[in-house]
Amino acid sequence: MVIVVSETKGKEYILHVSSNGMITIPAKVKKELDITAETPLKLRVVGRNELSLKKMRLVEDSVAFQVWREHPLKLSREQIVGKVRKIRRGFYEAGEQFDG
Amino acid sequence: MKRVNNSMVRFFLDTSCLIAVYAKHSPSAIAIWFGMNAVKLTSEYVLKELRRALLDEDARLERVNDVVDEVRRKCTVVKITPQQAKGIALEDKSDIPIVAGARACNAVLLTLDRKLHAQARKYVKTAFPEELAKT
Numbered sequence A: 001m002v003i004v005v006s007e008t009k010g011k012e013y014i015l016h017v018s019s020n021g022m023i024t025i026p027a028k029v030k031k032e033l034d035i036t037a038e039t040p041l042k043l044r045v046v047g048r049n050e051l052s053l054k055k056m057r058l059v060e061d062s063v064a065f066q067v068w069r070e071h072p073l074k075l076s077r078e079q080i081v082g083k084v085r086k087i088r089r090g091f092y093e094a095g096e097q098f099d100g
Numbered sequence B: 001m002k003r004v005n006n007s008m009v010r011f012f013l014d015t016s017c018l019i020a021v022y023a024k025h026s027p028s029a030i031a032i033w034f035g036m037n038a039v040k041l042t043s044e045y046v047l048k049e050l051r052r053a054l055l056d057e058d059a060r061l062e063r064v065n066d067v068v069d070e071v072r073r074k075c076t077v078v079k080i081t082p083q084q085a086k087g088i089a090l091e092d093k094s095d096i097p098i099v100a101g102a103r104a105c106n107a108v109l110l111t112l113d114r115k116l117h118a119q120a121r122k123y124v125k126t127a128f129p130e131e132l133a134k135t
Helices: A027-033 A077-093 B015-023 B027-035 B044-056 B061-074 B093-104 B114-122
Strands: A002-006 A012-015 A022-024 A041-045 A054-059 A061-067 B010-013 B039-043 B076-078 B108-110
Touching (some): A077 B015, A077 B044, B015 B044, B039 B093, B044 B061, B093 B114
Antiparallel strands (some): A022 A061, A041 A054, A054 A061
């Protein structure tokens, strides 16, 4: 569950986040908040370490928004470590390890 | 598993941790980013690795820039010079700038990499994200 906050209207709504990270904005909420693609919305997650506010972006149509942090990367721990190792090795071999 | 008291500890974030925040939504990764009551540091070199990793995954340049900008807002980003790496000898020399960064910042190196975690302990304290005590 997330709380959707309208910066312009000063209202908050508790909404459900689906497993794929999509948040469906009910028509009633959409109407009350006058949501468009340009509407500045933020959200915070309920009941978990006070996650900070995150921007949302319009996806496909006017009622489905995707959490900004829902990055398309779907990597396991091992894949992340392997990817970093490969990149790091490349910078090492190119002599580009330091900042100055 | 041993848990680390993270109260006011200084953490140097390895690239793997930063990617994890954006690549997955594990509680530990999120706890690092949002729940950690500690000083968060990283280096320009780590950001270079992060940028390359995200671009390799076909992330849009705009999004990559957003991610890097957010890291800059949430972390103190330092520059690491070769002089700061003096005396560090690792089996994998490519890890030296990361260990040098943590040592220069007098910080605990936070990484997902088990090999780096083990080898860096000769020079700095190390921890996995899952070892962090929830705040």
